[in-house]
Amino acid sequence: MNKPSRISKKSAWQATVKVHHLFPFSKMAQDSVGFSSDYQFWMQKLSVWDQASTLETQQDTCLHLPRFQEFLRQMYEVLKEMDSNTIIERFPTIGQLLAKTCWNPFILAFDESQKILIWCLCCLINKEPQNSEESKLNSWTRGLLSHILSAFRFDTKEVGLFTQGLEFTPADYYPGLLKNMVLSLVSELREYHLNGFNTQRRIVPEKIRLLSRICIPLVTLPDIEPLVEALLTYHGHEPQEVLWPEFFDAVNEAFLLKKISLPESAVVCLWLRHLPSLEKATLHLFEKLISSGRNFLRRIECFLKDSLLPEAACHPAIFRVVDETFRYALLETNGAPEVIAAIQVFTGCFVEALEKKNKQLKFTFKTYFPYGSPSLVMVLLQHPKEIPQELWHQPLKHISEMLREIVEDQTHRSYGGPFECWFLFIHFGGWADIAAEQLVMSEAEPPEALLWLLAFSYSPRDRSLQRAQTMAEVKAVLIRLKKLLGSPSLSAEDLQAAAAESRDRDPRPPLCQQLIRRLLLNFLLWTPRAHVIAREVLTLMAPTDELTHEMTGFLDQTLYRWDHLRMEATGPRKLARELLAELRPAGSAV
Amino acid sequence: MESLVEHLQRFSELLAVSRTTHVSTWDPATVRRALQWARYLRHVHRRFGRHVRIRRALERRLQNQWGQEGASGSAPVPGLTNFQALGRGDLLLSLRLLENRALGDPDYHYLLRQLFPGPGVPDPDEEALQGSLARLARCRSAVQLLRFSGPGEKSALEDPVLKTQAELLLGRLREVPKAEAEGPSRFLSTLWDRLPQNNFLKVLAAALLLPPSSPRPQGEELEPGTPQTPGDGAQELVRWLLEKSDVLAAFCRSLPVGLLTSVAGRHPALCRAYLGLLTDWGRRLHYDLPKGTWVGAEPQHVSWEELYGRFQSLCRAPPPLKDEVLTALEACKAQDGDLQVPGVSIWTDLLLALGSGS
Numbered sequence: 001m002n003k004p005s006r007i008s009k010k011s012a013w014q015a016t017v018k019v020h021h022l023f024p025f026s027k028m029a030q031d032s033v034g035f036s037s038d039y040q041f042w043m044q045k046l047s048v049w050d051q052a053s054t055l056e057t058q059q060d061t062c063l064h065l066p067r068f069q070e071f072l073r074q075m076y077e078v079l080k081e082m083d084s085n086t087i088i089e090r091f092p093t094i095g096q097l098l099a100k101t102c103w104n105p106f107i108l109a110f111d112e113s114q115k116i117l118i119w120c121l122c123c124l125i126n127k128e129p130q131n132s133e134e135s136k137l138n139s140w141t142r143g144l145l146s147h148i149l150s151a152f153r154f155d156t157k158e159v160g161l162f163t164q165g166l167e168f169t170p171a172d173y174y175p176g177l178l179k180n181m182v183l184s185l186v187s188e189l190r191e192y193h194l195n196g197f198n199t200q201r202r203i204v205p206e207k208i209r210l211l212s213r214i215c216i217p218l219v220t221l222p223d224i225e226p227l228v229e230a231l232l233t234y235h236g237h238e239p240q241e242v243l244w245p246e247f248f249d250a251v252n253e254a255f256l257l258k259k260i261s262l263p264e265s266a267v268v269c270l271w272l273r274h275l276p277s278l279e280k281a282t283l284h285l286f287e288k289l290i291s292s293g294r295n296f297l298r299r300i301e302c303f304l305k306d307s308l309l310p311e312a313a314c315h316p317a318i319f320r321v322v323d324e325t326f327r328y329a330l331l332e333t334n335g336a337p338e339v340i341a342a343i344q345v346f347t348g349c350f351v352e353a354l355e356k357k358n359k360q361l362k363f364t365f366k367t368y369f370p371y372g373s374p375s376l377v378m379v380l381l382q383h384p385k386e387i388p389q390e391l392w393h394q395p396l397k398h399i400s401e402m403l404r405e406i407v408e409d410q411t412h413r414s415y416g417g418p419f420e421c422w423f424l425f426i427h428f429g430g431w432a433d434i435a436a437e438q439l440v441m442s443e444a445e446p447p448e449a450l451l452w453l454l455a456f457s458y459s460p461r462d463r464s465l466q467r468a469q470t471m472a473e474v475k476a477v478l479i480r481l482k483k484l485l486g487s488p489s490l491s492a493e494d495l496q497a498a499a500a501e502s503r504d505r506d507p508r509p510p511l512c513q514q515l516i517r518r519l520l521l522n523f524l525l526w527t528p529r530a531h532v533i534a535r536e537v538l539t540l541m542a543p544t545d546e547l548t549h550e551m552t553g554f555l556d557q558t559l560y561r562w563d564h565l566r567m568e569a570t571g572p573r574k575l576a577r578e579l580l581a582e583l584r585p586a587g588s589a590v
Numbered sequence: 591m592e593s594l595v596e597h598l599q600r601f602s603e604l605l606a607v608s609r610t611t612h613v614s615t616w617d618p619a620t621v622r623r624a625l626q627w628a629r630y631l632r633h634v635h636r637r638f639g640r641h642v643r644i645r646r647a648l649e650r651r652l653q654n655q656w657g658q659e660g661a662s663g664s665a666p667v668p669g670l671t672n673f674q675a676l677g678r679g680d681l682l683l684s685l686r687l688l689e690n691r692a693l694g695d696p697d698y699h700y701l702l703r704q705l706f707p708g709p710g711v712p713d714p715d716e717e718a719l720q721g722s723l724a725r726l727a728r729c730r731s732a733v734q735l736l737r738f739s740g741p742g743e744k745s746a747l748e749d750p751v752l753k754t755q756a757e758l759l760l761g762r763l764r765e766v767p768k769a770e771a772e773g774p775s776r777f778l779s780t781l782w783d784r785l786p787q788n789n790f791l792k793v794l795a796a797a798l799l800l801p802p803s804s805p806r807p808q809g810e811e812l813e814p815g816t817p818q819t820p821g822d823g824a825q826e827l828v829r830w831l832l833e834k835s836d837v838l839a840a841f842c843r844s845l846p847v848g849l850l851t852s853v854a855g856r857h858p859a860l861c862r863a864y865l866g867l868l869t870d871w872g873r874r875l876h877y878d879l880p881k882g883t884w885v886g887a888e889p890q891h892v893s894w895e896e897l898y899g900r901f902q903s904l905c906r907a908p909p910p911l912k913d914e915v916l917t918a919l920e921a922c923k924a925q926d927g928d929l930q931v932p933g934v935s936i937w938t939d940l941l942l943a944l945g946s947g948s
Binding site for chain 2: 053076080105106108109112114115118119122125126127128129135138142145146148149150151153156157158159161162163165166167168169170171172173174175176177178180181182183184185187207210211214217218221223224
């Protein structure tokens with residue numbers, strides 16, 4: 001069964017991603033009715049919310065914060081074109097609307113709403129009031145602005161007198177007070193955490209729930225970050241989740257947009273406690289990987305490390321979710337090389353993180369890869385760096401045999417079918433690349449195990465007959481290529497002929513052809529004599545855009561692997577770099 | 591340099607005026623000039639931030655103003671107190687003008703246009719000021735929201751309002767010119783005279799209990815040449831308290847007992863002073879045979895119950911303090927003849943009541 005063409009790979013993946021809504025508040029509802037009806041709608045809402053002192057009003061306010069901010073922006077655009085009198089004519093109740101907004105601290109605390117509100121209020125100020133009405137309006141507006149900005153408001157008059165007596169402004173007092181209030185709340189949360197049941201002052205679940213609601217509009221305010229962190233890492237003794245779900249949403253979104261910086265432990269808590277956040281984070285990463293440009297594994301690695309997902313994945317629960325998403329993407333895109341590359345880089349980062357945490361977390365590998373046989377997993381996890389290069393054929397052979405056993409065993413499906421096997425294997429796809437190199441580099445006859453491994457990795461769905469044919473083709477090409485090494489002169493045409501398919505046979509399946517192209521490129525890199533004709537060979541292959549894309553991917557992947565394995569390979573490296581630079585479109589270098 | 595200093599002076603005057611009704615004589619051009627001066631000083635701050643010599647010179651001039659304004663009695667603190675303040679002059683001025691009801695409508699209108707030009711402002715300074723003001727508004731609503739979560743801790747050790755005032759106080763104390771040794775004391779005395787005393791005492795206690803490395807209230811970075819001595823502020827407070835016996839008496843009498851114990855635990859000099867006061871108060875009580883209890887001669891004298899409560903609190907404190915208190919009590923008891931009979935020496939009775947077998 002031939003695989004369908006992969007032209008629409010990218011759009012398929014994008015479709016996958018769009019199925020999950022990333023940001024529920026991203027766009028204002030498509031309102032065709034106009035600004036006036038919005039105005040009525042929000043006026044009503046504000047009246048119901050009042051000062052947002054009950055649970056229901058707080059919850060409802062928080063749900064509407066981004067949309068209301070959009071409305072404020074629109075309103076400002078309308079108001080700034082008018083003068084004060086026109087505004088009152090056109091919107092007689094605007095004073096009410098703005099006042100109610102001022103008195104709702106949730107709205108003022110959110111993002112830029114306070115700034116936009118101030119802009120709107122500024123529009124109401126009359127430069128030269130002509131009568132007492134206009135004067136009164138001015139006075140009233142100034143009062144509101146003072147309420148938001150410059151007035152000292154205190155529980156007791158004495159505090160006001162003290163602060164002003166020392167010549168401090170609200171700009172000195174409030175940031176300091178906020179910092180101290182946050183510190184006090186954090187220590188309340190931590191104290192419970194440390195002392196469990198024994199502490200006298202136990203913070204009640206109600207208060208924690210309330211705090212999580214209060215923090216929703218504030219998550220992007222840097223001063224609040226310690227409190228957010230303390231809430232996320234708070235572990236009470238209540239059976240169900242005590243934090244408000246919208247709180248998790250707000251924190252997650254702020255984290256993904258880099259509007260808050262949290263330590264890894266807090267982010268892990270967030271994702272462990274709230275699955276939708278983890279899913280959003282994974283999809284957000286995928287979107288980034290798609291749009292980041294093609295075949296830059298270093299860049300992919302940066303994105304991955306940046307996202308904190310590899311570290312978080314040291315918790316098997318998180319790993320499973322991310323892995324499932326990768327699996328889904330892989331199936332939807334029919335094994336797109338971009339997805340495979342992302343899986344490999346992810347696994348690499350994950351293993352690295354796991355090694356660093358070795359002292360703290362101890363889960364068996366079975367928890368991460370329940371679909372793979374544990375012994376296979378152990379072998380795959382070996383790092384080639386730890387094995388001398390000349391001995392690499394041993395683990396390769398071992399892997400091949402184990403995989404083959406599972407794949408060809410029709411009766412016992414204890415570890416899933418060929419797809420599960422293959423999915424596990426491509427996490428550690430570096431082994432396939434090493435196999436390809438070994439085949440090209442060694443003098444001896446190509447070992448069956450390696451041939452099988454390569455054929456399987458490129459075309460997992462083949463039946464035995466097809467696989468055997470692929471293996472035979474590959475073997476034939478390798479023998480032809482190596483024979484050429486014996487001849488005194490090496491020409492591009494010779495090489496191309498050696499790799500070409502024979503005319504009297506069925507045309508090669510595309511994946512088999514791809515594998516052979518891969519081997520040819522390997523051959524070029526590892527045969528010093530072939531370096532001079534490398535470009536000619538490539539030209540003869542008549543690369544289309546897609547083929548160029550494929551070769552760029554291969555070269556990038558190879559260089560990335562050599563860096564990670566710290567392989568010297570100066571000659572091949574130089575050629576690979578040069579070819580990569582030439583193949584890549586101008587201006588897209590890393 | 592001279593013109594710079596002149597600007598500084600003019601701006602300080604401007605700041606002083608900006609709070610008065612004198613602004614009603616202003617017009618938009620005046621507001622514009624004022625903001626321009628403020629902006630100029632912000633540039634100065636940015637430019638000479640690393641220039642130690644010029645900074646020192648400017649700071650010296652600013653410190654002179656402390657003396658002048660303090661003497662004229664207008665305010666204990668001048669408008670611009672240190673070099674850092676130059677960077678925030680526009681913020682200071684803006685807040686004062688915004689709050690001043692005497693500012694005419696056209697001027698206010700102009701001021702708002704300058705402070706809040708709207709989205710997409712190309713000028714980085716204007717954007718910075720707009721941003722600071724918006725952040726302030728956000729910060730205020732954050733405080734209000736957090737208050738929703740309930741009263742929380744109210745002990746002065748942890749009350750955020752007291753703690754913030756304490757930090758502000760220590761911040762100002764650091765800025766008082768150290769040229770004369772009396773500077774800080776005089777400053778504190780002025781505050782004592784002007785500000786509500788009850789609150790002031792609580793703030794003093796909170797300041798004395800702040801952790802030693804208390805951060806500066808405005809997050810200023812260390813200026814080169816200023817020695818970082820965070821303990822200095824607290825030391826100044828202790829020194830002043832010990833000088834002013836009336837303040838000390840009020841301090842020890844009106845603050846909550848537990849709070850005083852904490853302060854005594856932190857500051858040995860104050861501990862001794864406190865004990866001294868306690869012994870004075872104790873000596874004023876005499877034993878009333880019919881009632882069978884110790885009473886004071888006059889109603890305002892500290893009662894037996896109160897005295898006992900204070901000693902009890904002190905003895906509940908951890909070792910160094912507790913031991914010192916017991917030693918002091920034993921010494922007093924010894925002075926009175928070291929009798930074990932109740933009703934003769936108040937110190938004996940106290941020790942008995944405290945169950946001082948420990």
